[in-house]
Amino acid sequence: MVDCGAEGEEVRESAPGSDDKVESLSVMEGDFVTLNSEDTEMHGDNTILWKFGPEKSLIAKINRETKIFSTYNDVLDGRFRDRLKLNNQTGSLTITDITTVHAGLYELEIIGEKWSSKAFSVSVYAHLPFPNIMQNRSSSSSNCSLLCSVVNVSDVTLSWYKGNSLLSSISVSDLSISLSLPLEVEYQDKNTYSCVINNPISNQTTHLDISELCQQYADVHCCVSTEAVIRLVISALVGVAIVIVLVYDIRSRGSEQD
Known part of the structure; x- marks a missing residue:
């Protein structure tokens, strides 16, 4: 032609x-x-x-x-x-x-x-941002709940790694959107975790510091649990004391009647 x-x-x-x-x-x-x-x-x-x-x-x-x-x-x-x-x-x-x-x-x-x-x-x-790792408020007394997120990205994959092993991932193609990927770890977990965003020619990695990000919440859970135990012990002691007083009072009245 x-x-x-x-x-x-x-x-x-x-x-x-x-x-x-x-x-x-x-x-x-x-x-x-x-x-x-x-x-x-x-x-x-x-x-x-x-x-x-x-x-x-x-x-x-x-x-x-x-x-x-x-x-x-x-x-x-x-x-x-x-x-x-x-x-x-x-x-x-x-x-x-x-x-x-x-x-x-x-x-x-x-x-x-x-x-x-x-x-x-x-x-x-486009150039990739560093993933942002934050603590999720839904953390339980035994596990630290985390969320890795990136904003305004397209044609990327967001992944959690434990060492070199892939734990989970999520991908987006053409649309420019925000991505989030959850992860739960134990407060005392000593393994190495990282969140990675990548496209076919580049990547950015943010490493998870469990001791820094999760420890403050672990301390809170620990303190809450300790406080609950103390309250329970005090309540039990008060209950025992009340019983002892009642028994003593009943016996005293019986003696007076005799």
Whole structure:
């Protein structure tokens, strides 16, 4: 299929379902990614086109015959403005200061004696926050109830680990939401626990300090239990004292009557 591209250029469009190889790339938001064309045969009179998105919008072009290198800042509402760099030797394209709006499918098309194309699927991930571990008020007298949480995240998995062993996990895909994952441990537990958030290219870990986070509540439970025992003992002693007084009083009255 042939249609008219920028500046009257003939642009051949590959049909959906063709055998073009798609290379998957992942990058953190704010970093850069380079789409390499080094493995594609290039000639001195080739025209190299870089396109983006389902509409295959032209974002960069190299005319090797005239040695003109062009990037198109105004396409797609200017999202690529001052972010595109072309390598005049290889034809590779670098996107700098990348954000999530730059995620998607890129296509390299080389027009010359031999036409060829290559596709790149770019995924962009936001920087991950550190998980927050807090004590849950529903803790019992025997266990410390904990909650690990993160806010405004997407495409992540939140997990509890005991040492290197996975205890539980929860995942979210596209939506930006808050995640929480509970855990119960004994107050005197000496094992190592950690809460981890990860996406396909990075992770952040918060380690649990049971002695710091749970001990204050363990002391409260301990004090409450001790106080209850003391009250019970005092009540029992008072009861015994009352019984003794009553018995003594009854015997005294009996003696007086005799």
